[in-house]
Amino acid sequence: MTGRTLIVTGANSGIGYEAARYLCEGGNDVILACRNEERGKEALNKIKSQNPNALVTFMQLDLASVESIKKFAEEFKTSGKKLHGLVNNAGVTQAFKDTTKQFTTDGYELTMGTNHLGPFLLTHLLLDDLKKAAEDGGDVRIVNIASSLHNPATMKRMAKDVRDLDIEDLMYDKAGSFNGLQAYKDSKLADIMFTYELARRLEGTGVTVNALNPGFIPATGLNRNTSRGQQFFLKYILGGILRPIVKFPKTVKHGADCLCDLIAGETVKGVTGKYFDETKEGESSAESKDEEKQKRLWEVSGGLLKMEGFEPIELKKPEEPPVEEPAAETKAEEAPADGETKEETKETAEEKKEEGETTKEDEDSKPKEDSKPKRRKVRSPGMAANPDSRSSSEVCDIS
Ligand SMILES: NC(=O)c1ccc[n+]([C@@H]2O[C@H](COP(=O)([O-])OP(=O)(O)OC[C@H]3O[C@@H](n4cnc5c(N)ncnc54)[C@H](OP(=O)(O)O)[C@@H]3O)[C@@H](O)[C@H]2O)c1
Numbered sequence: 001m002t003g004r005t006l007i008v009t010g011a012n013s014g015i016g017y018e019a020a021r022y023l024c025e026g027g028n029d030v031i032l033a034c035r036n037e038e039r040g041k042e043a044l045n046k047i048k049s050q051n052p053n054a055l056v057t058f059m060q061l062d063l064a065s066v067e068s069i070k071k072f073a074e075e076f077k078t079s080g081k082k083l084h085g086l087v088n089n090a091g092v093t094q095a096f097k098d099t100t101k102q103f104t105t106d107g108y109e110l111t112m113g114t115n116h117l118g119p120f121l122l123t124h125l126l127l128d129d130l131k132k133a134a135e136d137g138g139d140v141r142i143v144n145i146a147s148s149l150h151n152p153a154t155m156k157r158m159a160k161d162v163r164d165l166d167i168e169d170l171m172y173d174k175a176g177s178f179n180g181l182q183a184y185k186d187s188k189l190a191d192i193m194f195t196y197e198l199a200r201r202l203e204g205t206g207v208t209v210n211a212l213n214p215g216f217i218p219a220t221g222l223n224r225n226t227s228r229g230q231q232f233f234l235k236y237i238l239g240g241i242l243r244p245i246v247k248f249p250k251t252v253k254h255g256a257d258c259l260c261d262l263i264a265g266e267t268v269k270g271v272t273g274k275y276f277d278e279t280k281e282g283e284s285s286a287e288s289k290d291e292e293k294q295k296r297l298w299e300v301s302g303g304l305l306k307m308e309g310f311e312p313i314e315l316k317k318p319e320e321p322p323v324e325e326p327a328a329e330t331k332a333e334e335a336p337a338d339g340e341t342k343e344e345t346k347e348t349a350e351e352k353k354e355e356g357e358t359t360k361e362d363e364d365s366k367p368k369e370d371s372k373p374k375r376r377k378v379r380s381p382g383m384a385a386n387p388d389s390r391s392s393s394e395v396c397d398i399s
Helices: 014-025 037-050 066-079 110-135 156-161 180-201 228-241 252-264 291-304 346-354 360-365
Strands: 005-009 029-034 055-060 085-088 140-145 207-213 275-277
Touching: 005 014, 005 110, 014 029, 014 037, 014 055, 014 252, 029 037, 037 055, 055 066, 066 110, 085 110, 085 252, 110 140, 110 180, 110 207, 110 291, 140 180, 140 252, 156 180, 180 207, 180 291, 207 252
Parallel strands: 005 029, 005 085, 029 055, 085 140, 140 207, 207 275
Antiparallel strands: none
């Protein structure tokens, strides 16, 4: 399909960039909605250098900022363009075992805020434009990029670290409720539940909405939170040399092809409210299919964002974790508060390696600068995560 105006979020790298490039080649007018102007313009110039006739525009959009999302939607509206497609592709995660919460500009938990609340708001603000294009006879589609990790059954050993989504604690205010994997799993589950609920609400409008798991693609920004060695392993060994042998890692091109099929392919024309597992329709988790939960999630998401027509929900103050007095004899050998010097079990270390995280073994092999235990920096609510910060244990983008 050609000649449509499509917005792709997070289009400066990985699956989003590759898909935007193909969609331009297909003769569409593609808007690269990226948070960083430099990276966004670099992507635009790369597309233009390969395809000088490409109809491509950069527009600044930070999904971790309500103000930025509103500004983006306003600017799109003033462009006077019709909108035929929205790809909610941008995504982040923290290191899976990281239990330190980070926050968006508005004080939402960062992973849920960026991966679910941001696209929820953006989609709502653009719905009239999408419906209008459908009324005018356009083929109008929304694609939400999810992940197989929404489903604990696909996680093997990591599954023991995740619970069902607690919609009443979407911001992980309950003490001990947060870790990077839980938030990523929940945010991708929320994307699928949002897809199902939105599809029902869009019935009869001509606008379709589907969710996509693009597959495990180690060559994207997936590994930003790992050591250089692990990044190299994931990108060039697992995602490169070993990929044709071990087969399960997929290429960025594969992810982009799956995305392009959903937003522009003829075979899925008119299909709505489905979860696609790479190239074909698949089964999302039982948890994702609970209609009551989908409806409640809708209400809570709109409430937290204080959107018009929703009962507003105030952000809560996080619960303080209970202070436990250690037994006298263990006290002396106990690690400092952040537990960084605790001995790792062999199993934990193996799991960390499997998930691309830095293990104690890796840490021990690094030259020691000083022997004092280091405290982890804790961000407080309302303090924005710096989107440009790429240091380890900070924000990373992942499957
Ligand atoms: N790779 C996989 O194995 C895999 C598997 C399943 C699902 N996914 C999903 O696929 C999508 C694309 O990820 P990818 O693998 O292609 O990783 P990627 O290369 O890191 O792309 C992620 C994109 O999201 C952007 N982004 C992050 N935070 C943002 C924000 N606050 N506002 C706007 N844009 C933001 C990033 O921008 P910056 O460059 O500025 O950081 C980047 O362009 C994500 O939703 C991810 O969850 C990936």
